[in-house]
Amino acid sequence: MTCTTCPYCGVGCGVIATPGDESAPNRLRIEGDPDHPANQGRLCVKGAALAETVGLEGRLLRPLMRDDDGQAQTVSWDRALDRVATDMRRIIDQHGPEAVAFYVSGQLLTEDYYVVNKLVKGWLGTANIDTNSRLCMSSAVAGHKRAFGEDLVGGNYQDLEEADLVVLVGSNTAWCHPIVYQRLMQSRRERPEKRIVVVDPRRTATCEQADMHLPVKAGSDVWLFNGLLTYLEEHGVVDTGFVANHTGGAAEALAVARADGGRLEAVAKACGVPVAQLQAFYALFARTRKVVTVFSQGVNQSSSGTDKVNSIINCHLFTGRLGEPGMGPFSITGQPNAMGGREVGGLANTLAAHLELDEPAHRQLVQEFWGSPSIAREPGLKAVDLFDAVHDGRIKALWVMATNPVVSLPDADRVREALRRCELVVVSDLFADTDTAAEARVVLPALGWGEKDGTVTNSERCLSRQKAFLPSPGEAKPDWWAVSEVARRLGFEGFGFEQPHQIFDEHARLSAWRNDDDGMRRAFHIGGLAGLDAEGYDRLRPCQWPVPQAGEHTPRLFQDRRFFHGDGKARLVPTAPRAPVNAVDDEFPLVLNTGRIRDQWHTMTRTGRAPRLASHLPEPFVEMHPYEAMLCGVQDGALVRVASRWGAMVARLRCTADQPRRTVFVPIHWNDQRASDARVGALVNPVVDPLSGEPEFKHTPVMVSPFPVDWHGVVYSRSPLQFEGSEAPAYWVCIQGDGFLRYELAGRGRLEEPHQWSRSLLGFEQQPQWLEVGEDSAGDYRAAALAEGRLLACAYLSPRAELPSRSWLNRLFGKERVSEADVVGLKLGRSVDPADDVGATVCSCFSVGRNTILDAIRDNGLTSVEGVGRCVSAGTNCGSCQPEIRALIEEARLAEGA
Known part of the structure; x- marks a missing residue:
């Protein structure tokens, strides 16, 4: 039994993992850790299904190298690392260190993050290292630093329970952070007087139990909270003592809020909500002191994301509502270690230990501590700019770790083209078949969850251990080890780490280094955890920083009313509203909003392998209001093409009145291994927030049009299928089942010989147990392959979209032997017992x-x-x-x- 931490969202749930015994070595049991403060024993479905994702199917187990023709071969670690170091040294000697870049991930452990940042900023002497956390929380970082003088989330999850009012802004908490949502719902059951307000253009699952839903126009958050700030001032809801003694900038922030139409009528028009509803929200906020405002990607992922963050924080500073139980602004992160990455300077514009890259004294402090030969002297390229530099040849060597930018970045087709142009692309991943790894010259096998050791920090500053309880598969290695080996090959000292506790100790000591000096004081301080040996590190229990002394931890910041600007005061920041950069027009009249769904994670490289997680929303889809669908000439359930100026995709239409008019929503998860053409990142415009560099994922002008097909199909197989050349369908999606793969298909033109096409596709040209009905008068084709009574494959093709029940077929593939009644059903294309169809x-x-x-x-x-x-x-x-x-x-x- 091992206590560890979930590798998914920023909630940071504790997990108890119990591997199977000798009689069932592959039977891993996963439970919630009742002693972990984040989840107290609860797990969402993604966490509960972790055992389904740790198999070795498709894992990269040895380093891989590709030649100029794209031919791949497995090689030794020495050969792969020698290649990386040699090419990197050549590029640096010829073009300078700025020609080298790293793109890393909030799914790295803090120890991995620390070592790679140390190498890049302290030895290579460049800051061209950025992280996929740039895509989800960098606007929160920039907003925190402007307001508090440091990137700080002051509260904790308990504050959400103790609050009398919780405002959820741009956060589908019920789906994206389910355990936090369940804690919130439990507290409301215990205190029915508690109120919950959701601010979101879409009516999501989170709205179902809310007392109020404000369906504001996309991008109008600054208008909303500037209006609230003005309302609070007009109604005398201000903590004058706190504002006078502990803040600056209030007059300027108020002046801008008033100048931009802070009156109710103007705000209601800008936000697209009724005046009465807006006034009810403002009055509720004004009269409730214990307020927590939770914000997430709906706020951050915007060309004005930083201003949105500060407009929220302004309202809490103006009323002194932070630093006490049940109140404060609360940024909830999307990735398991986005916070840990921030602690070690994972962003291109920061240094380790919450020190600033543009401060000479901070640079000197870090360089002295590291004893490094150089230190980056200016901020590096943020994610979107970094890949632009790869595309135009300024960056000639790129190392990507634990992320899939060909799927997740905006303008993703350009990202793929950039990688193809780059002299050296190195990818560290669990799998060699990701969209990004397919473009790499060197692919290094990394350890995954359950195999690697280190720490992560969640959204409430809670530092937890992630522990290994599975053996390292093949030749896979920790990411920090691979980076250290390359550093040694480059001739650099300071990378003699042998165990992760040694890295953590250095990280902890740096956090305490000169932390009390004038101009150096910072909240991030885990000096009390320095000096842990391997045993002490293994025993480390979850704790919230700051941890200045052993045994201490800090559940809540700002209780002393001290902040981290030079004068010790917080700042209210003037935030002038501005519309999204790219406006809709006659050619692209709809606004695309992207986001997560309940049971999947990022680009599905891990969750896509879990049958349980694939069953809820198995196909890529686009949500659209029924009236908008009528205007576009598309029908519910049909395939549609969604296109922008940057790219296009194909998905199935879901009509719902929960989607606002003139907008569409598409999930971010599908990749080229799981679908024919469903990478929504290819459509997203590459505009970013000028301060944070965070992309505008919530506002891309698009058009939606029909994607006509002539036939539909569903095919089940025990092994992966290959679609090639003219035989490939126009649309396909691969869905993981329990011991099988399901393919949803659609094609153009008539299949002249469906029986031959199906047998060839499934590899059963000579299969003797092939049950075949053939084409009937309606043009339907049905066939199945069995061996000793076990169902091996089946294919159903039709000119209509009506196909057999997937839940029924799923159950048939779970049987060791199908019955005679099942065989009859396979021939009919439906179960003879209606009870067999449990539905979606x-x-x-x-x-x-x-x-x-x-x-x-x-x-x-x-x-x-x-x-x-x-x-x-x-x-x-x-x-x-x-x-x-x-x-x-x-x-x-x-x-x-x-």
Whole structure:
């Protein structure tokens, strides 16, 4: 049994992992850690399904090198590292250190992050290292530094429970941070007077239990909170003593808020909400002292993201609502170690230990501590600019670690082209088949979750251990080891680390180094954790920094009313509203908003391998208001093409009134290994916030048009299929099942010989047990392959979109031997027993389908989510499916009334 930490979102949940015994060595058991302060034993479905993602299928187990023709071969670590170091040295000698760059990840452990930043900024002498955390929380970093003088999240999750009002801004917390949401919901059940407000253009699952939903126009957050600031001033809701003694800039911030139409009517028009609703929100905020405002990607991912962050913080500073239980602004991060990366200077414009790259004294401090030959003297290139520099040849060597920018960055097709132009591309990853690794000259096998050792820091500054409990597969190595080996080959000292606790110790000592000196004081301080040996490091329990002395930790900052600007005061920052850079027009009349879905993570390289996680929303989709769909000439459930000035994709349309007019929503997760053409990053405009460098993921002008096809299909196989040349369908999606792969297909033109096409695709040209109905009068084709009664594959093709129940077919593939009735059903294309069709998955935690829930509601007269949970278990674990269960209860009620 090993206590470790979940590798997904920034909630940072504790996990207990228990590997199987000798009788079942592959049976890993995953449970929530009841002693971890973040989750107190709860796990969301992604965390609960971690055991399904640690298999070695598809893992890269030895270093890989490609020649100029793209031919790959496995090589020894020595040969791969020699190649990296030799090419890097040649490029530096010819073009200088600025020709080398690193792009890293919030999924690295802090120790990995520390070593690579030490190499780049302290030995190579460049700051051309940035992180995919730039894409999700760099606006929060910039806003915190402007307001507080340091990148600080002052509160904790307990504050959300103690608050009387929680405002969720640009955060679908129910889906993206389910455990925080469940803690919030539990506190509301215990205190029904607690109020929850959601500010979001979309009506998401988070809105279902909110007391108020403000569906503001995308990009109007600064208008909203400037209006709130003006309202608070006009109604005398100001902590005058706090503002006078502990802040600066209030007059200037108020002047800008008033100048830009702070009156209710003007704000309501700018935000697209009724005056009465806006006034109700402002009045609720004004009369409630214990307020926490939670903000996430909906705020940060904007060309004005930093100003949005500061407009929120301004309202808390103006009222003195921070530093006490149940109040304060709260940035909740998307990645497991976004905070840890910030601590070690993971961004191109920062230094380790919360020191500033543009401060000469800070640079000198770090260089002295490291004893390094040089130190980066100016900020490096932020993510989007960094890949532009790769594209135009200024950067000639790039090392990418634990991230997939060909999928996740904006203007992603240009990113792919940049990698193809680059002299040396090195990728450290678990898999060799990611979109990014496919473009690398050298691919290094990294350790994954359960195999690597280190620390992570979550959204509430809680530092936790992530521990190894699985053996290192093949020749995979820690990322810090690979970086250290290259540093040694480059002739650099200071990288003699042998164990991760040695790196952590150096990191802790740097945080304390001259921390009390004038001009050097900073909140980030974990000096109390310095000096841990391997055993002490292994015993380290979760704690919130600052940790200036052993045994101490700090649940809440700002209680002493001291901040980290030179005068010890916080700053209210003037934030003038501005519209998104790229406006819609007649050619691209809709606004694209991107984001996460409930059961997937980032680019699906890990969660896409878990059958449980693939079952809820298995295909890429675009959500659109029904009226907008009518104007675009597209129908619910049909395939559509979404295009911008930068790229295009194909997905299935989901019409919903929860999506605002004139907008569309597309998830970020699908990659080229899982779908034919579903990388939404290819569409996203590359405009960034001028301060933070964070891209505008929430506002890209697009058009939506029909994607006509002539036939539809679903194919199941026990092994991966290859679609090549003219035989490839126009659309395909690969979905992981339990022991099988499911492919949703659609094509153009008539399949002249569907039986031959299916047999060739599945590799069963000579298969004797091939059940084939062939084409009937309607043009439907049905076939299946069996061996000794076990279903190996099946194919259903039709000119119509009506195809067999996927939940029924999924269950057939789970059987060791199908029955005679099943064989009849396979020939008919439907089960002979309607009860076999449990419907699309609603509750992934317990694999409960839509039909099962509806039957339970009707048969038992259920009227509550709790009743459904008692009957079929749905909604009783992470709770993310509860809004869908409520909708089914309402659907059943309306059907009964009809």
